[in-house]
Amino acid sequence: MSQTQQQIEANRRRYEELRAAGQELAPKGLPEPTALGGAPISPDAVIHREEVPPGWYATIRLRRGEALRIVDESGRSSVSLIGWREEDTSERINCADTVKVQWSAAIGKGRVIFSDMGRVLLSVIEDSSGAHDLLVGGSTPASTLAAFGAPGRNTQENFLAAASKIGLDVRDIPPCVTFFAPIALDDAGRFRWQEGRKQPGDFVDLRAEMNLILVASNCPHPLDPARPAAIGPVMLVKHRAAATTTEDVCRTASPEAARAFAFTDRLFA
Amino acid sequence: MSPSDISDAVYICDIPAERPWSRLLRKGQTLRIIDSEGQQAVDALLYCADDKSERYSSQDTLRVEGSAYIDLGTRLISNRGRVMARITADTCGRHDTSAGCCSCESNAVRFGEATKYQHACRENFILELSKHGLTKRDIVSNLNFFMNVPIDPTGNFTVVDGISAPGNYVDVTADMDVLFVISNCPQVNNPCNGFNPTPIRVVVREAPGL
Numbered sequence: 001m002s003q004t005q006q007q008i009e010a011n012r013r014r015y016e017e018l019r020a021a022g023q024e025l026a027p028k029g030l031p032e033p034t035a036l037g038g039a040p041i042s043p044d045a046v047i048h049r050e051e052v053p054p055g056w057y058a059t060i061r062l063r064r065g066e067a068l069r070i071v072d073e074s075g076r077s078s079v080s081l082i083g084w085r086e087e088d089t090s091e092r093i094n095c096a097d098t099v100k101v102q103w104s105a106a107i108g109k110g111r112v113i114f115s116d117m118g119r120v121l122l123s124v125i126e127d128s129s130g131a132h133d134l135l136v137g138g139s140t141p142a143s144t145l146a147a148f149g150a151p152g153r154n155t156q157e158n159f160l161a162a163a164s165k166i167g168l169d170v171r172d173i174p175p176c177v178t179f180f181a182p183i184a185l186d187d188a189g190r191f192r193w194q195e196g197r198k199q200p201g202d203f204v205d206l207r208a209e210m211n212l213i214l215v216a217s218n219c220p221h222p223l224d225p226a227r228p229a230a231i232g233p234v235m236l237v238k239h240r241a242a243a244t245t246t247e248d249v250c251r252t253a254s255p256e257a258a259r260a261f262a263f264t265d266r267l268f269a
Numbered sequence: 270m271s272p273s274d275i276s277d278a279v280y281i282c283d284i285p286a287e288r289p290w291s292r293l294l295r296k297g298q299t300l301r302i303i304d305s306e307g308q309q310a311v312d313a314l315l316y317c318a319d320d321k322s323e324r325y326s327s328q329d330t331l332r333v334e335g336s337a338y339i340d341l342g343t344r345l346i347s348n349r350g351r352v353m354a355r356i357t358a359d360t361c362g363r364h365d366t367s368a369g370c371c372s373c374e375s376n377a378v379r380f381g382e383a384t385k386y387q388h389a390c391r392e393n394f395i396l397e398l399s400k401h402g403l404t405k406r407d408i409v410s411n412l413n414f415f416m417n418v419p420i421d422p423t424g425n426f427t428v429v430d431g432i433s434a435p436g437n438y439v440d441v442t443a444d445m446d447v448l449f450v451i452s453n454c455p456q457v458n459n460p461c462n463g464f465n466p467t468p469i470r471v472v473v474r475e476a477p478g479l
Contacts (some may be wrong), residue, residue: 096369
């Protein structure tokens, strides 16, 4: 159906307004990164702690309102993450919608991670780093062989193993987000690694906005120039997040986020 | 000579605005996608014909490419790390693979709930993939030919006006037998189609791209 000139102009006007709100207003409202060692978790809020050795993965189930803290204790690790909605695993993390809807490939405290169904999978409620990758993805057999000179454990095979153990398969593995992977683009669109953006103790807190199954893979990012030395353990802390309020920074960061939370809340209404 | 005036064409099809399409592309064949009227995004997915659990992977493609955009020479990489196809001609110069496809659900988040009831690429993909035994599970992050999505050094990520002129084309030459699936994007809420979706033409020929 061909659009009238009036429709075209109205839609362009709305698009420009949304873009200005998304790229000029929303970022100013985002909080500063969490201080290293900040945002302590009360001991009675901790549900489970688990250290994941280099090269390995863990599968974590979160109920809505629970959170996962991922700590890069050595400052040398990167953690690739995928996830599905527990009740219907065809709903899953969607990196493309995450960057497109929020008008930014840079996620950090106050941003959210979307599912493919216009709902919020995870809220980034604490983040000391702000240097994460949604474009390049995790390591593979080939990237690991090239970096280490021998076959080695890698994120692609970790995801496959983890998916298989819950009845899913390679068809269910979506593009991943990788935390503590300071990828940026130069003016020509080439990826570059931002030196100095990783520090021991960097952490993120991810609050589940629906019931989730997550897989976290502790393998060096395929563009990390420190490989093969770039390995260290990561600590996963499953905990109960503080109850959300109407002023919650993730819920109010942008009109898009507010709508996505409204749609997500309907699952639980 | 018009871009679709190809003597060795074995197949030509005009895909109407907003519609899906799919076809088996044999190893060595080249698919030319022509942006007939200009500024029209073409969403595309590739599956290995012999084992459709092997499929196009945007992240693997960008990692191997080393940059955020698709252009002449880009190898399209599968989730098993194999080259499925490559870009062998390109008169546009800018294509995306980070922004995914539009869906009723993401439109509602981006542009307001009223836009939920507008046709979207994911509706096209679901219907077209169902002919091949595939479902929503199989929809991965896709290619967006002729879609201009600059990502600046601060991370700003913006769908902006397309740079493809009427008749611009891109050639994709298959390195293996692939099922090639297209959604001629119906989006009217952002500039990817100039806010007005238009037809495209696809041409298959036996020879590799020019």
